Amino acid sequence: MRITVLAGGVGGARFLRGLLAAAPDAEITVIGNTGDDITLFGLHVSPDLDTVMYTLGGGISEDQGWGRDRETFTVLHELAAYGCEPDWFSLGDRDFATHIARTAMLTAGLPLSAATSALSERWQPGVTLLPMSDDTIETHVVIDDGAGPRTVHFQEWWVRLHAAVPARRIIAAGAQDATPAPGVLAAITAADFVLLPPSNPVVSVGIILSVPGIAAAVRAKTVVGISPIIGGAPVRGMADACLAAIGVPTTAAAVGGHYGADLLDGWLVDEKDADAVAAPELAGITVRAIPLYMTDLQASAEIARAAVALAQELGQ
Amino acid sequence: MRITVLAGGVGGARFLRGLLAAAPDAEITVIGNTGDDITLFGLHVSPDLDTVMYTLGGGISEDQGWGRDRETFTVLHELAAYGCEPDWFSLGDRDFATHIARTAMLTAGLPLSAATSALSERWQPGVTLLPMSDDTIETHVVIDDGAGPRTVHFQEWWVRLHAAVPARRIIAAGAQDATPAPGVLAAITAADFVLLPPSNPVVSVGIILSVPGIAAAVRAKTVVGISPIIGGAPVRGMADACLAAIGVPTTAAAVGGHYGADLLDGWLVDEKDADAVAAPELAGITVRAIPLYMTDLQASAEIARAAVALAQELGQ
Numbered sequence: 002m003r004i005t006v007l008a009g010g011v012g013g014a015r016f017l018r019g020l021l022a023a024a025p026d027a028e029i030t031v032i033g034n035t036g037d038d039i040t041l042f043g044l045h046v047s048p049d050l051d052t053v054m055y056t057l058g059g060g061i062s063e064d065q066g067w068g069r070d071r072e073t074f075t076v077l078h079e080l081a082a083y084g085c086e087p088d089w090f091s092l093g094d095r096d097f098a099t100h101i102a103r104t105a106m107l108t109a110g111l112p113l114s115a116a117t118s119a120l121s122e123r124w125q126p127g128v129t130l131l132p133m134s135d136d137t138i139e140t141h142v143v144i145d146d147g148a149g150p151r152t153v154h155f156q157e158w159w160v161r162l163h164a165a166v167p168a169r170r171i172i173a174a175g176a177q178d179a180t181p182a183p184g185v186l187a188a189i190t191a192a193d194f195v196l197l198p199p200s201n202p203v204v205s206v207g208i209i210l211s212v213p214g215i216a217a218a219v220r221a222k223t224v225v226g227i228s229p230i231i232g233g234a235p236v237r238g239m240a241d242a243c244l245a246a247i248g249v250p251t252t253a254a255a256v257g258g259h260y261g262a263d264l265l266d267g268w269l270v271d272e273k274d275a276d277a278v279a280a281p282e283l284a285g286i287t288v289r290a291i292p293l294y295m296t297d298l299q300a301s302a303e304i305a306r307a308a309v310a311l312a313q314e315l316g317q
Numbered sequence: 318m319r320i321t322v323l324a325g326g327v328g329g330a331r332f333l334r335g336l337l338a339a340a341p342d343a344e345i346t347v348i349g350n351t352g353d354d355i356t357l358f359g360l361h362v363s364p365d366l367d368t369v370m371y372t373l374g375g376g377i378s379e380d381q382g383w384g385r386d387r388e389t390f391t392v393l394h395e396l397a398a399y400g401c402e403p404d405w406f407s408l409g410d411r412d413f414a415t416h417i418a419r420t421a422m423l424t425a426g427l428p429l430s431a432a433t434s435a436l437s438e439r440w441q442p443g444v445t446l447l448p449m450s451d452d453t454i455e456t457h458v459v460i461d462d463g464a465g466p467r468t469v470h471f472q473e474w475w476v477r478l479h480a481a482v483p484a485r486r487i488i489a490a491g492a493q494d495a496t497p498a499p500g501v502l503a504a505i506t507a508a509d510f511v512l513l514p515p516s517n518p519v520v521s522v523g524i525i526l527s528v529p530g531i532a533a534a535v536r537a538k539t540v541v542g543i544s545p546i547i548g549g550a551p552v553r554g555m556a557d558a559c560l561a562a563i564g565v566p567t568t569a570a571a572v573g574g575h576y577g578a579d580l581l582d583g584w585l586v587d588e589k590d591a592d593a594v595a596a597p598e599l600a601g602i603t604v605r606a607i608p609l610y611m612t613d614l615q616a617s618a619e620i621a622r623a624a625v626a627l628a629q630e631l632g633q
Contacts, residue, residue: 043421073391079414083439085421094410098395101417105359105401123399 002027004309005192006128007219009034009205010049011066011237012229012295014056016198019301021057021127024309029128030188032215034200035113036133036140036173036208039156041090042080044100045107048156049205050117050132051099058124060095066237069095089161114182131188133209136179140204142246143170155204164239168246171203173211181212189218194312196305197226197265199236199293202256203243216264223316225267225308226260228253231293232273258282267311269293269304287315318343320625321508322444323535325350325521326365327382327553328545328611330372332514335617337373337443340625345444346504348531350516351429352449352456352489352524355472357406358396360416361423364472365521366433366448367415374440376411382553385411405477430498447504449525452495456520458562459486471520480555484562487519489527497528505534510628512621513542513581515552515609518572519559532580539632541583541624542576544569547609548589574598583627585609585620603631 004027006017017031034049048067055061055069062068072093081088092100099120106116112135121130140155144166152172158164189195200206210216230253235241241251249259253274257265262285270277271293278288289311295301320343324333333347350365364383371377371385378384388409397404408416415436422432428451437446456471460482468488474480505511516522526532546569551557557567565575569590573581578601586593587609594604605627611617 042417043424044417073389073410075389075410076392076414076417079411080418083414083418083436085418094389094391095395097413097417098392098399101358101360101392101413102396102399102401108359120399 003030003192004028004194004196005030005032005188006196006198007032007034007200007206007209008049008053008198009200010037010052013049013198013200013205014053014061015066015295015301016227016305017053017128018056018298019295019303020196020305020309022298022302023305030184030192031128031130032133032185032188032209033117033130034133034205034209036138036204037155038137038139039090039154041087041092041100042085044097044104045113046092046100047103047113047117047132050130051096053128053130054121054124054126057126057128058121060124069093072096087161090156112182114184129184129188131184132182133185133215134179134212135182136175138173138175138179138208138212140208141172141174142168143172144168159239164242168242171207171243171246173208176208176211177213179212181214185212186214186218189215189222192222194223194225194316195219196308196312197224197260199227199229199295201238201240201243202229202249202259203240203247210264220264223266223312224264225269225312225315226257226265227269227304227308228256228271228274228293230256230274231271236294253277254280254282257286257288262286266315267308269308269311287311319346319508320344320510320512321346321348321504322512322514323348323350323516323522323525324365324369324514325516326353326368329365329514329516329521330369330377331382331611331617332543332621333369333444334372334614335611335619336512336621336625338614338618339621346500346508347444347446348449348501348504348525349433349446350449350521350525352454352520353471354453354455355406355470357403357408357416358401360413360420361429362408362416363419363429363433363448366446367412369444369446370437370440370442373442373444374437376440385409388412403477406472428498430500445500445504447500448498449501449531450495450528451498452491454489454491454495454524454528456524457488457490458484459488460484475555480558484558487523487559487562489524492524492527493529495528497530501528502530502534505531505538508538510539510541510632511535512624512628513540513576515543515545515611517554517556517559518545518565518575519556519563536580539582539628540580541585541628541631542573542581543620543624544572544584544586544590544609546572546590547587552610569593570596570598573602573604578602582631583624585624585627603627
């Protein structure tokens with residue numbers, strides 16, 4: 002069984018951990034969002050790729066859901082003593098090593114996909130982890146904090162401003178001239194089905210789908226998604242702020258409708274949102290209501306099992 | 318009083334600490350050796366500049382004489398887990414921050430002199446610290462470890478091979494096309510005198526003097542040097558292995574003679590080497606024998622005081 006998953010950070014990684022437990026023999030390819038990537042202190046940081054890699058490789062901070070376990074902050078503290086900016090993005094010493102290793106490979110001329118593959122050698126995540134593109138695509142957010150609209154990097158809005166300033170627009174800068182990384186389209190085409198985990202539909206899955214060629218390849222497949230919205234609120238993160246920027250209500254039905262029947266064949270919503278089964282915006286999509294809180298590995302595996310079962314059913 | 322010093326790493330830094338105590342009102346410019354600079358894990362490491370900066374700024378590991386105090390090694394350990402090379406160069410977490418900050422500035426287009434100045438803002442070393450050049454000059458060593466001669470970076474010979482393989486030649490690669498960093502020639506010209514601390518005469522002072530224009534500017538000044546050789550052996554480091562490569566005996570007299578009367582006006586040797594005062598190779602150089610072991614700050618200050626006094630005497 003071949004499964005391809007478009008994944009963001011924490012939600013995607015936790016779903017993938019469940020998927021590996023639910024389908025241990027499947028050949029899983031993960032297409033990771035790199036729109037959140039940012040250069041900090043001259044180093045290339047890929048938060049979503051790292052969250053997947055650390056989570057599946059056993060190096061994640063379980064408390065945070067991102068970053069390394071048992072972190073220390075000596076390097077960051079020293080950089081602050083040099084007056085190096087920014088001071089709003091937390092990077093631990095163990096995490097720094099990943100960014101140093103990645104940046105060294107990129108500087109030596111390797112594409113991000115090759116660097117990701119080399120880093121994954123250590124973590125053995127049990128999936129093939131691919132960046133969505135080797136080209137630079139940055140998620141930018143147009144905000145207006147009083148002095149007129151200005152464009153900031155996603156991380157500045159998300160981390161520094163805690164997404165508290167309303168986003169007017171969210172842009173995948175560079176996407177139109179980008180191509181999918183090697184293996185991305187092939188992994189989608191060769192998959193028995195594609196899964197959209199409960200990642201942020203705008204700044205994670207949405208950015209991946211903005212890479213020319215990816216959305217069309219995904220639409221040609223059986224696709225099952227898992228709602229990141231339960232009972233009118235994001236399970237974690239600030240997806241509501243992102244949805245507001247694109248005019249989509251924060252409901253499981255609206256997010257499924259945003260993906261649309263063109264893309265989605267199946268849509269898993271939480272039991273709280275069982276009324277979505279009959280929602281008009283989900284016409285043409287098979288909707289199932291099951292418990293969607295990924296409280297532990299077993300819960301994540303149950304969700305993944307339901308997604309796989311629905312995809313297999315719809316793919317016949 | 319304006320003093321310009323050509324300095325390598327540990328010996329140079331300890332002498333400078335003495336000089337600051339001996340001449341607290343002097344305007345001191347330090348021209349640092351960058352031939353030892355090396356790119357490790359994609360980061361620009363400047364060991365000699367950092368040793369001066371950390372020593373004078375109070376951040377040095379006093380035990381080692383190089384590197385930061387109270388170091389931890391999380392980043393290096395993690396890089397090893399990724400299989401990143403080399404595994405023979407020790408960099409602590411605090412030290413890593415310096416190299417990250419420096420590399421970020423260089424990547425942003427700043428010359429090394431500007432990056433050095435920015436890093437020095439934090440350390441307030443009490444001197445103006447200039448790299449010898451903003452151009453890349455790498456000290457290379459031609460060795461023959463059995464399979465015929467090959468050229469390695471100085472650090473590979475010094476740190477990985479512990480200078481145990483004989484050096485056939487020592488080369489300042491890139492020096493002939495380099496120019497002194499901004500301020501270097503002006504600092505030499507404006508100085509009341511130039512001091513050569515007990516740094517390695519081949520791979521520290523020798524490399525600085527190989528930058529076109531520096532030796533000529535230094536020769537025009539009153540110059541006093543301090544012998545790094547006491548009783549036929551280097552006080553620290555492996556200067557003997559470097560001297561062997563250029564055919565100079567490991568004696569205070571031979572090193573003074575290697576610098577030569579063209580360059581040196583005065584030469585301080587240790588009491589053990591008092592016979593150097595009458596050595597024929599030191600003809601034309603004023604030689605004084607005093608205690609030269611820099612056992613503590615007071616001893617270093619006494620040596621610096623003697624150097625300053627001799628330079629003032631010879632400059633009249």
